[in-house]
Structures are given as structure tokens and as C-alpha cells.
Amino acid sequence: MKKLKSILVLSLVLIFSISTYAQNIQVTGKVTDKDGGELPGVNVVIKGTTQGTITNVDGVYSLTGVSSDATLLFSFIGFRQLEVPVDGQTTINATLEEDVIGIEEVVAIGYGTMKKSDLTGAIASVSNDVLEQKPTTSIESALQGRVAGVQVRTRSASPGGGSSILIRGGNSIKSSVVPLYVVDGFPMEPGEASLISPQDIQSIEILKDGSSTAIYGSRGANGVVLITTKKGQKGDAKVTYSAYTRFEVPYNTYDLTTGEEMATLYDEAQVNKGSAPYFTGEDPKYPIPPTIGEGTYWFDELTRNGFAHSHQLSVNGGTEKSSYRFSANYFTQDGIMIDDDFTRGSLSAAIDSEINSWLKAGLSLTGYKHERNIRSSTSYIFNMFSFIPVYDDEGNYNFNYFPDNQMNDEYPLIYANERTNLNVSERMTGNFYLEIEPITGLKIRSTVGGYIKNDEGYKYVPTTTQAGAKVGGSASLSNNSTNSFLNENIVTYDKQLGEDHKLNLMAAYTRQYRTNISSGMSGTGFTSDKYTYNNIDAAAVPGIPSSNRSKWQLASYLGRVNYVFKDKYLFSATGRADGSSKFGADNRWAFFPSAAFAWRTSEEGFMKSIDDISYLKLRVSYGETGNSDIGLYQSQGLLGTAGYVYGNERVVGVAATRVVNPDLKWETTKQFDVGFDLGLFNNRLFITTDFYHKNTTDLLLDVNINATSGYVSALKNVGSLQNQGFEFSADVKILDGNFKWNVLGNFSMNRNEITKLTDGGDIIVAAGGDKDVQVILSEGKPVGQFIGLNILGIFNDEAEINAYTNAEGGLIQPTAQPGDIKYEDTNGDGMIGGDDVGVIGDSNPDFIYSINSSMSWKNFTLDLFFNGVYGNDLWNVTKYHAIQTDNPRRTLLKEVMDRWTPENTDGTYPRMGAPDRMWAIEDGSYFKLSNVKLNYNVPGGLFGVIKNLNVYLSMQNVFIITDYSGFDPDINTVGNSSVNFGTDSNAYPNPRSYTFGVNVTF
């Protein structure tokens, strides 16, 4: 710092001394960023000369000897270069815009940072501006569509609901396909990174190729999401307050039958199945259908307009030697389903300090809590019949509408209003580091980090519900606490050798462990519902308590070499050895190498002459990574508990559950990547393209073993699969003047193929949501193929049944009646059977894409964000249950009115009461205007105290173009396994929302 000052003084002296000889004018001014922050160290040069200066700590510059018709060039790392004609002005204030491409920006890589221009791998960086464009509590949701090769699907649009993320296709069948999340160097489990408010995040880097991910070794195979939180910045304290409120309304609802229509359909099914109709009018409870009229639209009974608001206050600043940042966040949301809500709050602090010239230390702490009430379920919208009034004649809940309980489920309003289902999560992270620089360029950094998580579940089912009445109220409490410890010791060495050689070395040793303790208790039979879950010892019948404890440990050695020759040829190599307690005793250590080479072609002499090409870098990389999501204790020979009865007493013994498998190990992914970054026309068009090929071997599968051993199956490393794909992204500055228009688009496609399963045989997996939803795993095919009988149509009449014959002239469906479904005899055996089941849908998209348009004029900015998916199928289980023509159990869709009847023989649905119903696999392609944001930056702040003020309006889910009939095709209700992507089972209605927000800096 002292040095910097002397340089400043010296240069000022120099400038003054020059000015005495010059005849030209003196120009002074202040350079700021767009938020009004002063920018020290900005280069201010007179265009076409070497004459110039740099701004001081207050962002102020002064330049003498400027000819009045000259042009000033302002340039600064990470900001776009600005040219201002002098035009005789003596005061020129400049506002620099951050460079969107940011070639010179520094990005986080594993265990270090690097200039973007020096990167050799495929790393995408998403800055805080982009993350904050969409007001969301979920990091994954904020990332949706922002990075090529990253597919984000909404798992639930409910308050606090999550999303699933997939980087460059699914690498596994049984194990997780979720990437590794690393928050400020601390690796976390999926979902845990959500403790960070998006407003506290500086940037997110997504590591995609093998050379970038191999440094994370046995956890890197699914890609890595590096999250860097905001830290203090030197300078005066900046206080920022950000807030928004959001209104949510349902959109894209299902069109359901009215009470009259549903009663008609219901009785039609009764009669067709040989049972008596209900709605005869004999009992006033079951009037004839026309008198029922509209009936109840349960969707309206169970939904409302949602409302959310968010507040963040942060203080950020620093002195010469230290910097700090404190922030507090609060967010609360009432979901659009009644009685669903979510509240979260977090506090964080980060302090960095330069203790002396060779020692730095810092500490960051974050505490977080959320509470989530989930009482409604979307399934209840459909589970009730539209002909059932909300309340009976006496104003009571109408759950005894059918005497013999044809509906097994709880009455929805009771479920929502009476039950308690509260989930609480408390988390805490802390990271402390010490960094020593004993000689210039050599840094030794040691960190100690801890993570504590406590998840609690509280449930009570009172006696006012059917289920609760049966047992006298039922309460349960569960607790799951985790703590994780990490120690990292990293040595880095930077050295410039002469003009041409730049060397960066890193070596590290790390250790991590994680323990988990869970417990649960329950009880039934309470004297009063007032206790709810707060006095479980008052239960007349205590349930069997449960508890479990587990732990894993990981120790790693890792290293990286980066070598840059003449700023043109970039080499890097990494290696990591992971020792994990999850691996079998004979495979305790795994090694993951990588290598990459990049060539900055545009730095070559022959390229410099091509003016249009401003930047070109060719990249090639190879790396090996692992997936150690084996599950705990899978390699151990274990005894579980087994109970029996001696006399009338239960006795508990042990029984072998798993045979020891010392060979068990990680899944390995070998990835080859080739790509280029191309900047054209002074980087007004910037393109990044990658091709990749990933081959995953040693896939963990449950393999049948000789049952004579006393064990039926064992987890073994047997399968393999591959993913290959193409990614393209382009950033275009279409207009660059007073009116600026920037468009960023990306496009990616992935092709997946299973190359080896256990013994070549197919594996059929229940995909979830309904027993009829099945997925097949088959060699030579991608993961995620839906299977079932192929429906050819509906038999309109006897003649069509009789005409559907096999080679011998026999009827293929001899028991069919008119109005039944006609199936394809795919194997040609003359009958319909299990062997005719084939692939009827594919959940893999052909490609995904997004477009972000950003326009600004004066102080207005308008962002439009479109994203889309093309060519995937979705299994709409919600619809499948609402077209249940075979045995109606809930309100059916209006379109089911077009069922086969003797009068309507060409209906699109089978006759009511027919043995089977139609599938509900639909094209999930969509194109969506996900987000619109109009921002106004109040120029120059307000009242002097407010340095910067901006206000914005935004809208989410503006419109969607799709053939999908559900709430939203951006859905994946089941989970994070690549096997069962693409099902929509009672998805939470994704609302359209309107947000008004404000950011104030003091």
C-alpha cells in the first residue's frame, strides 16, 4: 500500500512536470462504477499516445497536456474500455461498466483462482447480477438456463421446494447425479448450499470438463458448482438494503369436469361395471346429475394467491489492512396452496485481515434457519370429486359422502387445516484461514471449517381428522443432525521466469469427515389435541423410537501445475489421490489425473493481422473423476437386527444382511473435451463452444449373486455408460451506444447411452408416482426410457374388434368390448401380453436452450429471459389419475367427456369402466418467457445520503408455449437419480408471480 502511494505521488509529480511544457488544457474527473463506487487504479490514457495516468484511491484523476480535440481512453481490469471525446471539457467524469465477457476477470477454480484468459478447461461463471435477476431462494433455480450444458428442472414449485441440476448428462444409474457443491472451499452435500441467500453470492462457477473437475477427484464426476460468497471490499463502508415483495397467482390450471359431468361419468362407470348407479335422486345426498350443476371446483378451494417478501441488509467496507462484510437476510412466503408457508433467515459475517506483510487471516460465519409448513398436497385437488359439496348440510366437513369410503384419502380441507407438518432446519458454517507468504509468490494457506446442520420434523394428526380419530391423535418428532469438519492445507507458488515463462504450482493436503445422527419418536392416543407434538410422553401408546448414527472420512493429496509459455501456450495438469472410508478395504485410495492444453491463437502474429478476430483460444482437455456416492457401509459385512418371539416376549437378535466386499470402489468418469472461445469485432460477439465425450465405468449396480450364498444381491462395480454432447453460447452486443442491447444465448445437447449392464439383461425400474410408470435400462439405449403397451386407439365397434386378428385369424384382443383400448401386438405372437411392452416415451431432451436479452437506455434496463427444452417426454402422472376412466376415484379432466359411448363411438377416451385407461405421456417441449425485469436506476442517488437507488418490477412465468397439459412442463417431481427424471406426479402448481423490488446503497 505504501508502495502504491509513492508510485502515485511519483506519477503525479511527473505529470505536473510534463504539464509545464505543454500548452494544452488540464482535464480532471472521477471514475466510478455503475453503482457509484469510486474506482481507484483506472488507466486514463490519451488515445493514440502513451501519455496517461491512473486514478487515485478516491477514483479521481487529473491529466494535463490534453489537446481539446483528443479522446480519453479509460480502461480497467474487468470493465469495458470507455472512450470519451474531450471536446474542450475540463471535467470528465466516467462511469465504467463491468465487462460482460470479462476475459480479464478472475474466476474461481478448484483450490485457487485464475485469470479467465489463462483457463484451459470448460468453466462457466455466473455473476451476482445474473443470479439476482430472478427473485428466488434457490440457487439452482437462479442458474436455470444460464449455463450451456447445465439442465435445471424444478422438483417442486412449492415454498422452499427444490430443483434438480444435471451437468452434461447423467453419469450414473444408481448413484447420485447431483454435482458437488463447494461453498468458499467447503464441499457440501446436495441441497445444503441453499443456506446461502443468492444476494450474498459474489459468483458461481460451474466446472464442467475433466481437467477442471479432476481436482475434486472422487467427488467430481457430476461436475462441480463453486460458490463464492461476497467479501468485504476496502474503502468506505457501504450499507446496502435490498427488498422485494412478490405476488403469486396460479396459471395454467387443469380444466376439470363439473359436478354434473363427473356424476354422469361416475355412474356410467358404475353401470358399465355392473354396479348400481348412485345419482338416482332416491337419496337426497345423491341427486340426479343435472341438479348438481357446477359442483365444487376443488382447485379454488385449495389454492389462494401467494405472497412473499424478502429483505436484506448488508454492510461492507474496510481499511487498508482489513475488510469486512456483514449481512442479514429474511424471506417469508405463503404458497399458493392453502396453509403452505416458508420462512428463512440468515446472518453472515466475513472478516479478512492482513496482520503483517506476510500473514493474512480471515473468518467467515453463516447461521441459517428455515421453517416450512407443508400441509396441502396437490393430489387433493384431484382426489375429491367435483360433485361433492365442500360442507354437508350441517356445515361439517363432508368426508362421509360415500358410505363405504370409496375415497381412501383424507378430506383435503381437513388435511390442510387440521394437521401440523412443520419442518425446521438450522445450519451453521464457519471457515477460518491463515495465509502465510514467506517469500514472494509462495503462499501457504491453512483452513479449518465446520458445518453443522440440524433438521427437525414435527407432525401432529389431531382427532378431528379421520386418521387421527382412529388412534386418538398421532404425534411424531424427528431429528437429523449432521456435522462436518474440513481441514485444508494449500501451498501455491507463482513464478514468472523471464519474459516467456509463467508458472503456477499448487499442492494440498485435505481431510474431511462428516457424522450424522438421527432419531425419531412417535406416539398415539392423546387426551387432548392441544399438546400437538409438544408432549409426546402424554401418548397412551408410545411408538417404537428409532436412532441411527453414521460417519465417513476422506483424506486427499492433490496438486496442480499451470504453465504458460509466451502468453500463448497454456498447459495444466492436476492429480488428486482420495482415500475414502466408503471404499472397500482393498481399494481405499483412488487417483484421478487430468491434463489440458490451450492455445491462444489470437496472440500469434499471423492472427493479429485479422482485425475481426479479437480473441481466439483453442482448448483440449482430458480428466478422470469419480463418483463416491456409494452409500455408507456398503463394503462391510454387516449384521442387522432380527426379531422373533419366545413365549409371548419379543426377542431381538442379529442376522447377516451383507457380505463383506473389500473390492468395492468409486465409479470412474473419463472425460475428453475440445472447445474454443472466439471473440469477434472487438469482442462484440463472443462465442464459446465445447464438444465433450464422457465414458463412465465401474458403475455401481445391485447385482444378483448366487442365492445359495445366503445373500440375494450385492453392490458391485459392473456397468458402464457414456454421455457426449455439444455446447454453444454466444454473447452479442447488438447495440452499444446510448441505447445498449446485449443478447446472450446458449444451446446444449447431450446424448446418453448405457454401454454395459450386469449381464446384458434389461432392468426395469419403477420411476415413481404410480406403479404404471416404469423405466427400462437397456444396453445401447439411453437412461430414462418409459415403457408400456403401445396404444393404437380405441375400438369404435364390434367390427373393429373382429377385424383385429392375428396370422391364424384369431382375435388379438378376444375379450375386448367396443370402447376398449386397442394395443399393438409388437412381438407378433397374436396376443397382447407382457412381451408386447416397449418403449413409449423418452425423458431425455434433444436439446435445451435459453436467450437472455438485456436492453438499457439511460437509467432504464430491461431484461428478458427465455428458456426452453425440446424433444423430451414427460410422464404426467397427475393427468393419469385424472383420466381414470377404468375406475374413477377423483374428479376427471373435462376432456374425458369425449369418452366412448354408444352414441359417441369415436371418442378420444375409452368407455367408462373399461379395463384400462390411456397413458399420459406427453411431449414436454416448451419455450418460456421465464422472467422479465424492468430496472430503473435513480441517477445520482437521493438526498445525498443515498448513494445509489434502484427500483425494479419483474414478472416470472410470463408466457409459455407448450403442448404439455400439466401446470408446467419444467417439472421433475421424483428426484435426483437420472433413472427417473421426467415424471410429473402431483406437481405443485407453478405460479405466475409479480415482484417489486428496491436496492438502496448508503
Place this chain on the structure above:
Amino acid sequence: MKNIFNIVIAVFLLLSFNSCHENFLEEQVFSSLNTDGFFTTEADLEAGLIGVYSAFQGNNYYGQSVIYMADFPTEYMRGYWSPPMDVYNVTSALSDDKNQRAVSNLWQQTWIVNNRSNMVIGRATDVEMDENAKTKIVAEARFLRAINRFLQVQFYGTGIPLIDSETTSLNELGVMPSNKDELYNSIIADLEFAEVNLPATSAEGRATSWSATAFLAKVYLKMAGYSENPQSGEMEKGDAANYQKAKTSLDKIVNQGPFALMPKPIDVWGGRRNETEANAEVIYAIKYETGGLGEGNVWNNRFVGKGNGWSAYSWKTISTTWEFYNSFEDGDLRATNDMLKVRYQDKKKRWKKDDFPHCWKYVSDYDSTFSKDWLVTAGNDYGDDVVLIRYADILLMHSEVENEINGLSGNALMGINMVRERAGVPTYTTASVSAMTEINQETPGSDKDKLRELIIVERKKELMCEGHGWFDYVRHNILMREMTKYYEFGPFNAAANKKYNLYPIYIVDIQLNENLSQNWGW
């Protein structure tokens, strides 16, 4: 400065390289037990034994599969469910299904039992404890291993492996097949060891020396009768000398044992609103207990009958046939005293005739009004024990061996008559048997053949739904005859095929182990 640098490097090196990795990386188990290093005390060994008993309870064993597989291939038990319970039936086309879903579950479970008992027997050697207590534990484990192996050879034939040691590795699992002599010798050796070393009485649910004696009789009876040769498919008659050995054991039970018939057939099943509990007639039963302990079974729901049309419980599940019901003599308590139930109460508590008669041996709630709450609450958690061997069975076996050794005689009629008397039907005399011409739609020639046929019929009526039928048919080599006879109304949906004298070996074991071959005809 330089000093500090050196210290830092030293600390770093210390941290990195002197750490004891193997300790740090050792996987620590908290909520389970490691197979290695567990069986060290008497309590550990006892716990292992409980694990063996426990394996008999589940749905893949006496909790469901054994009884389905032994009784569905008879004319008296039918399964209704969707998908059909026929998957358990050896004659069902579905057991030809490549996955052999239901049938394979029992195969797997028998090997789980085998491995668990081998673990207890093998690990006992190194446990330091009282030798008498150890011998008792080993004897119980050997009893369980023997009755399990006896089931294996009856269901899957004598081309299966004989495994007498615990599995400790995933390698070299391709064991060699054994043979009939070896397998039966090992069963007898285990049972004889158990007979000598087990006490005469024990807690309900645990084996006694009488259990071992009773099973010895059963094993010898089977050895004297027919078994299918798994290679040729031929039915081979065993050595008749085994009848004498069976008789020795049976005489011992009849003459010295503490067992007696309960006054009425229903008393065996615990009477009204009671679980089957140990009584004077039960020699060995697998214990179950209700109450949310995880020790209940599904039997009540399986046999409960038509129900009331409640969506969840209108399974119609398991019934017998009207033809079988009509074959009972007038006044036979086994048909009329609620053992075969033909009525049910509807929602309004009116009694209705059911579609089929139902065997209510395992139905806890005899006067069930089908209270919905009761059924729903109880779920699949019923405490009725599953009786493996009881005194009526001993008496019928006694008649069988006497008849096979000495022919029709008062002595041979003793057992069957005691059972008939208890059922409230007239007893037989040598003259009355001799005078019969048609029994069970057959016309046996000799008196011996006549009594044999009468015993076959009596065993059906007495032991229906207890998992004996198909074993008896195979032992007498009459499966083809019965299948043909009852083809029209029985559960048989396949023409008689002698391959049905054995179930198929689990296809995965055939695929994984080239040493094993599939049973004939499968």
C-alpha cells in the same frame, strides 16, 4: 522470517504426512454390527440364533410362501388376487415365468436360513462359554438347519448344494451340487443331534427334543415314500426300511410324549377371538405376535374371505372349493364348526352366503363383524402362530407307517380314528375299511391300499391350509392323478406334467453357477 518459514513448512509436513491415514480412514459402524468380531459371547451367539428363528417368520417363508406353495397345488385351496396368487403354484404357467417371482423368494429365503444357521454353528466353536449352553444353542441351530434343508429337498429336489459353512466372501460362490444320500444324511444327523441335546420343554416358539423327534419321523416317512429324480424326472420309491425308523420315532411320541388332541378341532386354533397359542397338540410352531412389534403375519387378511366390498379389503384372497366342502361327512366339526366358513356379514351386519368356503384356521376374529376399523388397524400384523407339526399329524403318520409295515389293523386305525373321533365323525373298523369300494373317487384293491387312500383323504381334511397337501401328494406319487381328477374345479391351470413333482431351481442360480442344473422338465 526464515525461521518462521521453516516452522511453517515443518508444521505443514507434520500435518500432511505423519497423520495416521489407516486409522483416520477406517470406516466406523455405529448402528449395525460388523460380521467380523461379533460372535464372542454367549449373548452374541443367542442373538445369532434368534436371527435364524426370525428368518422363518417372513412372507417368503412360513409367513406366506411355504403354505401357498404346498397347498395351492391341491384341489382345496384357491387364490384370488390380482395378480393371481397362482404365481406361487407349481402348476401355474407363471412359475415358468423367467423371473419366477414368488417361487424364487422361498429359494432365496431357505438359503438365507441356511447361511444364518451355519454362521451360528460355525462361530460357536470359538465362543468361550458354558459348554452345555453352547451345545443347546448349536442343537437349536442344527434343528432349524435340518427342517430348512428338508423343505429344500422336497421343493427343489436332491440336485441342490449342501452348504455347511458360512459365506464370507463374494468370490467362488459357484458351489457343487450334492446328492440325495448326502442331503438326507445331513438332515438326519442334525435332527439326531438336536433330539439328544435339546430339552423336552422350552419357551414357545423354540425347538425341543420332541420337535426333533417329530421331524425325524416326517423325514423318514418321506425317505420311504416317493421322490422325483431331478435329472431323469422319474419318481423313485424310497427304501421301505425307513418306515420302521419313522415308526420308532412316532411310537416314542405317542407312547412317551406329553401331547394330546385338543377336545375340538377349533381349540387348536385358539378358540374365539384368540390367537393360536401353544397347546397340548402343538409340537412345533413358528411364533407370531401382534401389536406393532414387527412380529405379526398376514394370514388373517389372506383367509378372511369376501369381506364387505370395501375397496381395500375385498380381496377374496384365499378360499377352498365347494367340492371340497361337500366332501366332508355330515357333522364333521372341521367343516361346520367354523373351520370352513361359508358365510360373511355384510355392512348392515346381515349374514350372507359367501361365494366360496373359507378356511378360518388363521382368522383371529372368529365372530368378526368385519368392523372396518378393526381390520384397518390390524393391517398385516396378526399373531396367529403357524403350526409346523402337531399331534394330529403324528397320529395320521402313525396310521400310515403301521399300514405300510403291517397292513390294515386295529393298530393302524388307532391314529386315524382318534383324529376322526375328535372331528365328530364315525371311526373306522378293519371291517368297515375292508368293505369300502370307492374312496376319493378311486377304487383301491387291497385293504392296505384302502387305508392308505383313507389316510390321504383324512390328511386333507385335517391338515388343509397348513402346508402339507403337495408334499403328501408327491410322497404318495399321486400328484398326476389328483391333478387330472380335479382339473375342472381345482386351481390347476395346466395339464398334469410330472415336472410338477418339483419346483424349479431359481433361474439366477442356474445362470450364475454352471455346476448346477435345472430340475427335470423346467
